[in-house]
Amino acid sequence: MKKSDYPFRFLLGNMIILICTFIFTGQLHAHVGQVFPRWSPGYLDIHHINTGKGESAFFIFPDGTTMLVDAGDSDRQRPKRPEVKPNDSRTPGEWISRYILHMLEGQSDRKLDYILVTHFHSDHIGDLSGAEPSTRGNYMLNGITRVGELVGFNKVIDRGWDYPQPSKADYFVNYMEFVNWQVQNLGANYEQFQPGLNDQVILVHDPAGYPGFEFRNIAANGVVWTGFGTNVRNHFPPLESLSPEEFPSENMCSIAFRLAYGRFNYFNGGDIIGGNPGHWRDIETPIAMATGPVDVCIANHHAFFDAMSVSFLQATRPRVHIVQSSCPTHPSNSSLARMMSGRSYPGPRDVFSTNIMDETREIIGPRIDNLKSQQGHIVVRVNPGGATYMIYILDDTEESYRITAVHGPYYSN
Numbered sequence: 001m002k003k004s005d006y007p008f009r010f011l012l013g014n015m016i017i018l019i020c021t022f023i024f025t026g027q028l029h030a031h032v033g034q035v036f037p038r039w040s041p042g043y044l045d046i047h048h049i050n051t052g053k054g055e056s057a058f059f060i061f062p063d064g065t066t067m068l069v070d071a072g073d074s075d076r077q078r079p080k081r082p083e084v085k086p087n088d089s090r091t092p093g094e095w096i097s098r099y100i101l102h103m104l105e106g107q108s109d110r111k112l113d114y115i116l117v118t119h120f121h122s123d124h125i126g127d128l129s130g131a132e133p134s135t136r137g138n139y140m141l142n143g144i145t146r147v148g149e150l151v152g153f154n155k156v157i158d159r160g161w162d163y164p165q166p167s168k169a170d171y172f173v174n175y176m177e178f179v180n181w182q183v184q185n186l187g188a189n190y191e192q193f194q195p196g197l198n199d200q201v202i203l204v205h206d207p208a209g210y211p212g213f214e215f216r217n218i219a220a221n222g223v224v225w226t227g228f229g230t231n232v233r234n235h236f237p238p239l240e241s242l243s244p245e246e247f248p249s250e251n252m253c254s255i256a257f258r259l260a261y262g263r264f265n266y267f268n269g270g271d272i273i274g275g276n277p278g279h280w281r282d283i284e285t286p287i288a289m290a291t292g293p294v295d296v297c298i299a300n301h302h303a304f305f306d307a308m309s310v311s312f313l314q315a316t317r318p319r320v321h322i323v324q325s326s327c328p329t330h331p332s333n334s335s336l337a338r339m340m341s342g343r344s345y346p347g348p349r350d351v352f353s354t355n356i357m358d359e360t361r362e363i364i365g366p367r368i369d370n371l372k373s374q375q376g377h378i379v380v381r382v383n384p385g386g387a388t389y390m391i392y393i394l395d396d397t398e399e400s401y402r403i404t405a406v407h408g409p410y411y412s413n
Contacts, residue, residue: 028381029390036394036401038103039064042384044213044261046296048322049099050354050377050396051092052082054123054143055324057268057298058100062213062261062384063206064107067114068153069268071096073143074122074326075129081326082355085396093126093146099377100151102401112153113204116193117144118270119159119254120172123326128171137181142171145178155189156182157200159220159255164239164247193255195223196230201257210261212386218256218269218291222248222283225290235286248281249273251301256287258294262386263412265294267316271301274309284308288315295389295412296380299323303331303339313344319410320391321351322378328359333367340370350407352378352391376404387412 028037039045039060047058054072061067073092074081084092104110118124126143134141134149141149148156156179167173182188194200194217201215218225222236236248254270275282284300288311297318301307302325321339323331331339331353338344339351356374368374377394390408394401 030392030403030406032403032406034403036379036392036403038106042210044259044264044380044382044386045103046266046380046382047099047103048298048324048354048378048380049096050085050324050375051095052085052326052355053092054126054326055118055302056092056096056143057324058096058103059259060103061203062210063203065113065202065204066100066104066111067116067201068096068100068112068147068151069116070118070124070270071126071143071147072123072326073126073146075127079328079357079359082357085355086398091130091142091146093141093143094150096143097147097150098399100147102399110151112148112151113155114201115144115148115153115156116201116255116257117156117158117175118268119250120167120169120175121250121271122169122171124270125175126171128174131174134178137177137185139177139181140174142174144175148178148182153182153188155191157191157193159253160192163221163253165244167250193217193220195219196225196232198230212260212262214260216258216260218258218267219272219283219287220255221253222280224283224286227290227292235283236280252281252283256291258291260386261382264296264382264386264389265292265413266296266298266380267291267294267318268298269300271307273301273304273306274312275306277309277311282309282311284312285315288312291316293317293413295410296320296322299331299335299339302327302329303335304329305332305334308335308339310338310344313338317345317347319347319349319413320380321349322380323351323353325353325355325357325360328357328363330355330360331364333364336364336367340367350391352393354378354396372407373405382412383409 059067131140131142251271256269274284382389393405
């Protein structure tokens with residue numbers, strides 16, 4: 001083949017992908033103003049649900065397997081947090097539950113196969129302020145516990161309860177009571193996240209039908225996958241070499257995972273943070289090196305100033321960044337600058353945020369206008385096979401599930 005034929009073949013290949021996308025995915029493609037079309041087999045849907053009070057992401061895998069990652073319910077009020085979205089007539093856990101159940105209408109099993117808790121902070125599992133007692137067990141209903149009770153689930157996975165030492169936070173103790181009751185009384189399963197594995201979260205309905213799907217456990221508690229087989233290494237020093245004041249923070253211990261579907265790759269690292277490269281407190285860099293390039297990246301620690309380091313960005317090179325923001329410092333000016341800078345890594349990139357506050361606009365200034373979206377639920381819909389994907393923004397001011405913006409198609413790496 002002549003060298004001059006390469007550009008033609010590249011364009012032809014992209015045209016074929018685009019044509020196939022329209023032929024096979026037209027039934028689920030929607031426009032601004034329409035109600036978001038529900039999931040169909042073969043698609044991978046990732047809903048980043050905005051309640052204004054923390055992070056929450058709902059997944060429907062290509063075979064219909066479902067997973068919830070976090071369900072935040074912080075009790076901080078404005079100006080520290082936005083108002084509850086769509087309004088304060090319900091708690092964030094209730095809004096998340098209703099969103100999930102709506103998206104599962106018509107499915108044979110409207111239940112979560114997995115709940116994954118990245119780490120134990122209230123904007124990821126829920127505060128107890130304003131929580132109501134459960135009528136089932138000796139625990140309160142807040143973020144993750146309310147969703148777990150209203151929707152139901154088969155398995156919960158978290159980073160473990162004892163490292164570096166058990167938390168004394170009341171909302172963490174409540175979460176443990178909830179998990180124990182579900183296991184003992186309803187037969188739910190509990191597992192500690194195991195870095196390096198690619199078979200802890202699997203397709204439960206039709207795994208043989210989608211061989212290009214993989215959920216890879218990257219890291220937790222400083223234990224990081226090496227990128228080879230299931231081998232891992234401990235990035236943190238032994239606890240006995242540290243004083244309790246030096247122990248790794250809750251954010252540093254966050255779960256990190258990579259989800260792959262064909263050529264498409266997605267990363268979520270909870271609230272991991274960066275630091276001086278080479279120092280053990282910089283957990284972002286080793287995680288990024290194990291993860292490699294991704295298409296969509298959830299901004300670490302809500303794109304706070306201590307996250308999204310240049311070394312992390314150089315290794316992952318996301319085409320799309322999603323900031324699950326719920327604070328005036330989400331994102332920080334410095335992190336956003338790094339994410340958008342061509343000096344961090346080459347190529348185009350789009351940044352979306354679930355909830356930019358007025359205070360954030362004042363702090364960051366004109367750069368904030370470069371975001372593709374500043375408000376609403378953010379849905380990543382990956383087309384069958386994983387070659388292309390779309391980004392939909394849904395109205396978060398009411399339960400209309402109406403599309404306010406459409407972006408794409410994007411081509412997977």
